[in-house]
Amino acid sequence: MSKRKFAWWDCLYTQKSVQLKPGNWNFTNNKGPTKFKLDDATLLAFQKLIGKTENISFWDITFDTCDFSGNFEHGQIKFKNCNFVNCDLGSNSTWTKTKFNHCNFTNCSFTLAEFNDCFFYECTWKSTTFNGSTKLINTLVSDACGLVDSGYTNLDTAVLEAKSVTPKHQIWRLDQSKAKLSRMLMQGGEHHGDDLAYYSGVKSYLTQAVKASRSKARFNSVNGPKKKFNMVLGWILSFELLILNLSGWLNSWGQSIxxxxxxxxxxxxxxxxxxxxxxxxxxxxxxxxxxxxxxxxxxxxxxxxxxxxxxxxxxxxxxxxxxxxxxxxxxxxxxxxxxx
The missing domain is CATH 1.10.287 (Helix Hairpins)
Known part of the structure; x- marks a missing residue:
């Protein structure tokens, strides 16, 4: 399924398919590959060709409207100072021991993606799509809050009305995905990396858990059977979030004495x-x-x-x-x- 044509909730959604050319991972003379489909088979062939089957690095590459697919587990892949714009990193893809250092992700989709023992260091995020199928197993993200806060869902009124859903419903679903992702980020930061990554994960998880409950209450205050109860519950959860943020600010979410x-x-x-x-x-x-x-x-x-x-x-x-x-x-x- 093409996310750009059918996945109306995704940041890549353009209501039409995009023709992608097969890519060969040789970017020596092309630092800005555009509209390519990059898979694991062509990557392995390129690694064998240049004699780097154990590890391979890509520096200063701007991937624009590219789809990555396959099991990227043939040695260690390293992206440094790379930009990913309108890219799909999660079409049933599995990334293993991949490092993203100082990379920028703009309008990228991570739905249906699995990252095992991967590392995102000092990366920036903008309008990122992920869902309950996104898996981060033993994966460290140095800025967990940045990734979670960049979470995107389509709130275009015309699109939502055509799909018979409301903005409150979409926000609720997004906050649920954020809470689940935050838990995985906190666990990854606890066992891998420094304290800064761990406490960023703690902040993200604690606040997102409350936000998810508040979004559910706000949705049920309009569509549920107990509208008044859920309206009051939404106010209470907003107050709880305020207290939690103030308390977390006081000790930097457990990091500072x-x-x-x-x-x-x-x-x-x-x-x-x-x-x-x-x-x-x-x-x-x-x-x-x-x-x-x-x-x-x-x-x-x-x-x-x-x-x-x-x-x-x-x-x-x-x-x-x-x-x-x-x-x-x-x-x-x-x-x-x-x-x-």
Missing amino acids: AKPAIFGFIMTLVFGAGYAWEQDSMSLGLIKAFDITFLIGYTKHSILEACMPKQLLYAGNAFMGLWWYAIMVPCLVNRISRVM
Whole structure:
């Protein structure tokens, strides 16, 4: 099936077939192959011809409107500083131990593709199509959030009406695919690569799981039997996503210990300055802020006789301290226990 003619949800969809010429993988005199069909058989033949059956590299090539098909497992393939524009990398294709370094993907489809032990390092993504059939097995993507955020689905009203679907339905399906892909990216980052790739995967998975549930609630608020319930659920999930993003920002999604420590120090100083105006002493203000922030002296300072503004200030300080403490301590324990 031609994605460009029939896959109306895909970024390659143009409602018509594109005539592709057979390609031979020899780009010595052609750094911009356009409208080629590149398969595993011709690649293997080219590798044997040049005597590089173990590995082969392609540098500074711009693939425009090219389809890749087959099982690319004959040695290690490496693409560096390459551009993929309007390309299909997933027509039932399997990539094994392939490296994409500093590559740019624009309007590319990864549906029906499988990547085994592959590596995408410092790549950029724009309008990428993937679905539940996209598999990333032991594959590392250094910028998981970039890949997931580039996820594309067709929201053209005319096309959707012809297919009897709604934009909310398509967004829900896309967010489900993003959540599934994010889990695979997090697992790949955990066992391969550096901490930056892993925590990027953590951020992507945690936020996409909530977004997928929110998209489902929004779709059901229009089409489901419990419309009001799902409308309220959508609001609750938006609030949950806000809290999750704020908490993740505070410790860089588990990566940083210094960031929440600095935040706690600044928070204590700010509240201490406020209490210093009340106590007429900066030192006493800081002690009071420390007591309430760390919850060791909240009851000592917050008494029933205090006026309502003071009660609210103390409660706000205690709440901020509790939120900070709940993020700071598990982050520290997690970082230490991962090493031990």
